[in-house]
Amino acid sequence: MRKVFTNLTGGVLLCIFSIVQSFAQNIAVKGVVTDAKTKETLVGVSVRVKGVTSGTSTGATGGYAISVAPTATLVFSYIGYQTLEVPVSNRTDINVQLVSSATELQQVVVVGYGTQRKVDVTGAVAQVKGEEISKQSTPNAVSALQGKVAGVQITNAGTPGSSPQIRIRGLGTVYGNANPLYVVDGAWYDDISFLNPADIENMSILKDASSESIYGIRAANGVVLITTRKGKGQPRVSYDGYAGFQHVTNLVKMANASQYATLINELNSQQTFANPSSFGDGTDWYNVVLRDAFTTNQYLSFGGSTEKSSYNYSVGYFKQDGIVKNNDYSRVTARLQNDIQAAKFLKVGYNAVLQGNNTTDIPPGIIGKAYTAAPVVPVFYADGTYGDPADYPIGNVPNNPQAQLDFYNQKSKNYRVTGNVYADVKLMKDLTFRSSFGGEFGDGEVRAYNPVYQATTYQFNKISLLTLTKSQTRNWIWENTLTYDKTLGDHKFTILAGQSAQRYKSYSSTGTAQNVPYNSEGDLYLALGTSDTRSITDQGDLSTYESYFGRVNYSFKNRYLINASLRADGSSKFIDDQRWGYFPSIGVGWVVSDEDFMKDQKFFSSLKLRGSWGKVGNASVPANLSTLTVNQQPQFTAIYGGVPATGANITTIVPPVTYWERGVGTDIGLETSFLDSKLTFEVDWYNKKTEQAIFQIPILGSLGTTGNNILGNQADFQNRGWEFTAGWRNKINDDFSYNLSGNFSINNNKVLSVETGGTPIYAGGAAATGGQLSTRTVVGQPIGQFFGLQVDGVFQNAAEIAASVQPSAKPGDFRYQDTNSDGKIDAADRVVLGNPNPKYTFGLNTGFNFKEFDLAVDVQGVAGVDVYNANKGLRFGSENYSEDFFNNRWHGEGTSNSYPSANIGGGENYKPNSWYVEDGSYVRIRNIQLGYTFPSALLSKWKIQRLRVYLNAQNAFNFFKYNGFTPELRITDAVTQPGINAGIDNGIYPLFATYNFGLNLTF
Known part of the structure; x- marks a missing residue:
C-alpha cells in the first residue's frame, strides 16, 4: 500500500x-x-x-x-x-x-439584413468590392458596375452629375421609377448620387426574387445593398485624388457650308445659293458648342479602431465641367462613421453623409440645335453681332446656338443629409435585437432667369422673367429586428423577425415674376419683379408604409440549405383592401462537393446547386393612381349672364381600383470552381414575371380628356434568360500574378397579356418622329418594340412611281412594302422594325500585377438591340444634315437606293420607318488603368504606408456602327413611361472619354 x-x-x-x-x-x-x-x-x-x-x-x-x-x-x-x-x-x-481565399464559395457577402458565406446563399447575389468601384473616375458608384455583373445593364448619361440608369434582369416596371432600391447601411434610397464612391466598402446586387423579397415593397426592380467603409486598426490618413480632362469621342460629322448649300438647293428645287462652293467649310457648330472639359476628384479620410470603437471620417470634392460650354457640376461630401461597444451587451453607432452640389445648367435641346444649325451662318459678324439665320434664304432655322448658350441662365443647387443611427442589444448568447433609424433631409433650388436681349431676328426677349423652384425631401425609415443564431451539432439556424415603418414626403413650389432687373452678382429675387406678374404654384406628395417580415435560414452539415422568407407591406399609395401586399420566397441549395461520394475526386474544388422562387412588389409609382384628376384653364370658361364660370376637364381616365404591381421570379443556379479554385464558373437561368403592370394608354380625345390616356393595371410581361460568369486567378511567381473575369447575359423580354383585349399599346410619339407613334407593345412581343413601315428602296423616276401603290410619291422618296398586299400604303402595312431591349450584355475585366506595377483593363458591351435615330428626321425647314447623308443621299436617278433625297421631312419620308432604325450594339473599352506602387522600403522613413500613382483612360475606345454619338441611350426622367419610349435618340448628350492622373496615399 x-x-x-x-x-x-x-x-x-x-x-x-x-x-x-x-x-x-x-x-x-x-x-x-x-x-x-x-x-x-x-x-x-x-x-x-x-x-x-x-x-x-x-x-x-x-x-x-x-x-x-x-x-x-x-x-x-x-x-x-x-x-x-x-x-x-x-x-x-x-x-x-x-491572402484572400480563391474559393469564391467561402467569401462573405452582404444580403438583406445581414451577411452570409456565399456557400450558404440560395439566391442570385453578386458582390463588387469598393476597390473596384473607386478605380473608376465617375461621380456615381453605379456607373462603376458597368460590365462587371452579369444580368445588370448600366446606361450612363454624359450630363455632369447625372445618375446612371440601371436595369437588373431587364425592364421590371413600365410606369414610374424602374430603378432598383438602394439600401445604404440599412437606410432606403431612390438613388445614391449623394454618396462618394470612395466611401464604399462593397456593393451587393440582389438579382432574384428570393433574395429580394425580404425588401418586398420596393424590390420589383432589384435591390442594391451598399456597405460603407469603417475604421480598422491603427489610425491612418488616406488621400485619393485625380485630375484630368474629358474629350468628345465619335463626334458626328456634319455637312459643311458648301455641302449644306448644295443640299438646300436640292431641297428647294431651285438655286437658293448661286455658288455653294463659295461657302467653304463654314461654321462647325459642334466645335462652337462643345469643348474639352476639366474634371478632378479630391478625397481625404481618417479612420481607425480601438478595442471598444471604430471610426471613419472623410471629406471629398468632385468637379466636372461639362463638354458643353458653360456647363459645370461640383459636389462636396462629408461622411462621419462611429461604432461604439458601449457595454458587453450593447453596441451603438451612426453613419451620416452631408452633401451639397451646384450645377450650371445648359439650354434644353442644345445638342439638337447644334446638329441642325445652318453652317452657312457665322457665329458672329465682323461688327461683333450674332450671325442671324434670318439673313439667309434658308427658311425655318431660327437658331444661333452661341446666342442660346450666352443668354441661358439657369443654376441648380441641392443640399442633402442622409444616414442612420442604430443599436445592437445582445439579449442572450444567440439572440440579438437591432433598432435602426435613418433617412434623408434634402433641399433643392433651381433658378432660371431669362433676361431682356436681342440676339437675332428670332432670338430675343423683351420682358425679363425669373423662375424660382424650391423643393424639399423629408424621408425616414425605422426598422427593428430580432435575430436568433444557433448551431446544434450538424444543424444551423438563423431566424430573423422584423418590423419597419417608413414615410416619404416631398414638396416643391415654383414662383415666377416678370421685369426682374439683371444683377451681375446673381442676386435675383421675385420681389424685384412687377407685383401683378408674380405668381406661385406648388405641389407635394406624402406616402407611408408599414411592414412586417421574417426569414429562416437552415443548413444541415453545411451541405443542405433552405432559406424561406415572408414580408407583408402596407402602402398609403393604394386604397381599401389593396393597401397590403404579401411577398413570400423560398430558396434551396445543395453543396455537392461536400458529399462523401465527392471526397476522392480531384476535378471540382467546389460544386453547389441552388434554386429559388419568390414574389416581390413595386410601390415606385405615383400616389393616388385611382384618383380622377381635372384641370381648370381659361379655355374652359363660359359666360352665364355676363358672369364668367370656369369649367373643368378630366386629365386622365382611371379605373376605380389600381392594384400593386407584383413580380414573380424563379432562379436555378450552379456555382463551381476547378483546379484548386483558380477557375470559377457560375450559371443562372431565370424567369422574371411582372403581373398587373401599370401602363398609360393613349385614347381618343373625343372621350373628353386633355391627357388623352387611361391609366391602370394593363398587362403582364416577363424577362427570361441566362447569365454566365467565369473567372481565372493565378500567381505565376512572387513577381507576377493576374486575374481574368468575364460575364455574359441573355435576356428575352415578352408581353404575356394586355387588358385591352389584345389591342396593342402604342407610344414613342415625339417631335423627332413628327408626333407619330413609333413603338408598339403587343402580346407575344417585347415591350416598346419599334413599329413602322418597311423601306424597300428609293423611287428613281416617275415611271417607277406610276407603277407603284404610292402615286403621291416623288423621285427620291422611300418606296414602302405593301405588306398586306391590299394595293395601298397605310397604317396596316406597318411591321416590327426593331427591339430597344438589349438581348445580350457582356463584360470582360482583367488585372495584371508585375512587381510594383499593376494594369487593369475592362471591356463592356451590349448586342441584339436597336436604336431609333430620330436625329435624321429632324426636318422642319432647312436644318443641317450629316456628312454621311450628304455622301449617300439620292440626288438623281441611280445615285442611291438606300438614302432618300434631301426632302426627308416632307411627304412620306418622315413617317416612322426602317431607315431610322439602326443597330445599337457596341463594344467599349470601359477602363484602362496603369499604376505603380512605390516599395515600402523607400517610404518607411517618411512614415508613409502606401503610395501609388496611376494613369487612367475611360471610354477611350468605342466600336459600333450606329450613326450617332453613341447607341448607349438613357431615358430622361421626364419620360413618364420609359419602358415603351426607350431607344429613341433625339439629341442625346455626347459620349466622351476621360483621361486622368491620380495617386493613392496612406500614412
Whole structure:
C-alpha cells in the first residue's frame, strides 16, 4: 500500500513539475494580422497553436498576444482567407499577412439584413468590392458596375452629375421609377448620387426574387445593398485624388457650308445659293458648342479602431465641367462613421453623409440645335453681332446656338443629409435585437432667369422673367429586428423577425415674376419683379408604409440549405383592401462537393446547386393612381349672364381600383470552381414575371380628356434568360500574378397579356418622329418594340412611281412594302422594325500585377438591340444634315437606293420607318488603368504606408456602327413611361472619354 502511494505521489509530482516546466518554457508572442493586398488590419482572426483547439483572436486593431512553446506552430484562420501556418522558432514578434481565399464559395457577402458565406446563399447575389468601384473616375458608384455583373445593364448619361440608369434582369416596371432600391447601411434610397464612391466598402446586387423579397415593397426592380467603409486598426490618413480632362469621342460629322448649300438647293428645287462652293467649310457648330472639359476628384479620410470603437471620417470634392460650354457640376461630401461597444451587451453607432452640389445648367435641346444649325451662318459678324439665320434664304432655322448658350441662365443647387443611427442589444448568447433609424433631409433650388436681349431676328426677349423652384425631401425609415443564431451539432439556424415603418414626403413650389432687373452678382429675387406678374404654384406628395417580415435560414452539415422568407407591406399609395401586399420566397441549395461520394475526386474544388422562387412588389409609382384628376384653364370658361364660370376637364381616365404591381421570379443556379479554385464558373437561368403592370394608354380625345390616356393595371410581361460568369486567378511567381473575369447575359423580354383585349399599346410619339407613334407593345412581343413601315428602296423616276401603290410619291422618296398586299400604303402595312431591349450584355475585366506595377483593363458591351435615330428626321425647314447623308443621299436617278433625297421631312419620308432604325450594339473599352506602387522600403522613413500613382483612360475606345454619338441611350426622367419610349435618340448628350492622373496615399 505504501509502495502504491509512493508511486502515485511521485507521478503526480512529476506531472506537476512537467506542467510548470512547460509553462516556464513558454514565450509570449504578439503581432498584427493584415490583408496581404490592402494592408488593412483584420479583426477576429483565429490564432491557435497547431494541434490545440483553443486559442485567441485578433482585436479591433488587428493585434493578438498568445503564450506558446518556442517550437510551436501558430495557425491563423479567417473566413474568406487562406489558412496560414507559421512556425514560432523562438520569435516573440510575428506579424502575418493573410491572402484572400480563391474559393469564391467561402467569401462573405452582404444580403438583406445581414451577411452570409456565399456557400450558404440560395439566391442570385453578386458582390463588387469598393476597390473596384473607386478605380473608376465617375461621380456615381453605379456607373462603376458597368460590365462587371452579369444580368445588370448600366446606361450612363454624359450630363455632369447625372445618375446612371440601371436595369437588373431587364425592364421590371413600365410606369414610374424602374430603378432598383438602394439600401445604404440599412437606410432606403431612390438613388445614391449623394454618396462618394470612395466611401464604399462593397456593393451587393440582389438579382432574384428570393433574395429580394425580404425588401418586398420596393424590390420589383432589384435591390442594391451598399456597405460603407469603417475604421480598422491603427489610425491612418488616406488621400485619393485625380485630375484630368474629358474629350468628345465619335463626334458626328456634319455637312459643311458648301455641302449644306448644295443640299438646300436640292431641297428647294431651285438655286437658293448661286455658288455653294463659295461657302467653304463654314461654321462647325459642334466645335462652337462643345469643348474639352476639366474634371478632378479630391478625397481625404481618417479612420481607425480601438478595442471598444471604430471610426471613419472623410471629406471629398468632385468637379466636372461639362463638354458643353458653360456647363459645370461640383459636389462636396462629408461622411462621419462611429461604432461604439458601449457595454458587453450593447453596441451603438451612426453613419451620416452631408452633401451639397451646384450645377450650371445648359439650354434644353442644345445638342439638337447644334446638329441642325445652318453652317452657312457665322457665329458672329465682323461688327461683333450674332450671325442671324434670318439673313439667309434658308427658311425655318431660327437658331444661333452661341446666342442660346450666352443668354441661358439657369443654376441648380441641392443640399442633402442622409444616414442612420442604430443599436445592437445582445439579449442572450444567440439572440440579438437591432433598432435602426435613418433617412434623408434634402433641399433643392433651381433658378432660371431669362433676361431682356436681342440676339437675332428670332432670338430675343423683351420682358425679363425669373423662375424660382424650391423643393424639399423629408424621408425616414425605422426598422427593428430580432435575430436568433444557433448551431446544434450538424444543424444551423438563423431566424430573423422584423418590423419597419417608413414615410416619404416631398414638396416643391415654383414662383415666377416678370421685369426682374439683371444683377451681375446673381442676386435675383421675385420681389424685384412687377407685383401683378408674380405668381406661385406648388405641389407635394406624402406616402407611408408599414411592414412586417421574417426569414429562416437552415443548413444541415453545411451541405443542405433552405432559406424561406415572408414580408407583408402596407402602402398609403393604394386604397381599401389593396393597401397590403404579401411577398413570400423560398430558396434551396445543395453543396455537392461536400458529399462523401465527392471526397476522392480531384476535378471540382467546389460544386453547389441552388434554386429559388419568390414574389416581390413595386410601390415606385405615383400616389393616388385611382384618383380622377381635372384641370381648370381659361379655355374652359363660359359666360352665364355676363358672369364668367370656369369649367373643368378630366386629365386622365382611371379605373376605380389600381392594384400593386407584383413580380414573380424563379432562379436555378450552379456555382463551381476547378483546379484548386483558380477557375470559377457560375450559371443562372431565370424567369422574371411582372403581373398587373401599370401602363398609360393613349385614347381618343373625343372621350373628353386633355391627357388623352387611361391609366391602370394593363398587362403582364416577363424577362427570361441566362447569365454566365467565369473567372481565372493565378500567381505565376512572387513577381507576377493576374486575374481574368468575364460575364455574359441573355435576356428575352415578352408581353404575356394586355387588358385591352389584345389591342396593342402604342407610344414613342415625339417631335423627332413628327408626333407619330413609333413603338408598339403587343402580346407575344417585347415591350416598346419599334413599329413602322418597311423601306424597300428609293423611287428613281416617275415611271417607277406610276407603277407603284404610292402615286403621291416623288423621285427620291422611300418606296414602302405593301405588306398586306391590299394595293395601298397605310397604317396596316406597318411591321416590327426593331427591339430597344438589349438581348445580350457582356463584360470582360482583367488585372495584371508585375512587381510594383499593376494594369487593369475592362471591356463592356451590349448586342441584339436597336436604336431609333430620330436625329435624321429632324426636318422642319432647312436644318443641317450629316456628312454621311450628304455622301449617300439620292440626288438623281441611280445615285442611291438606300438614302432618300434631301426632302426627308416632307411627304412620306418622315413617317416612322426602317431607315431610322439602326443597330445599337457596341463594344467599349470601359477602363484602362496603369499604376505603380512605390516599395515600402523607400517610404518607411517618411512614415508613409502606401503610395501609388496611376494613369487612367475611360471610354477611350468605342466600336459600333450606329450613326450617332453613341447607341448607349438613357431615358430622361421626364419620360413618364420609359419602358415603351426607350431607344429613341433625339439629341442625346455626347459620349466622351476621360483621361486622368491620380495617386493613392496612406500614412
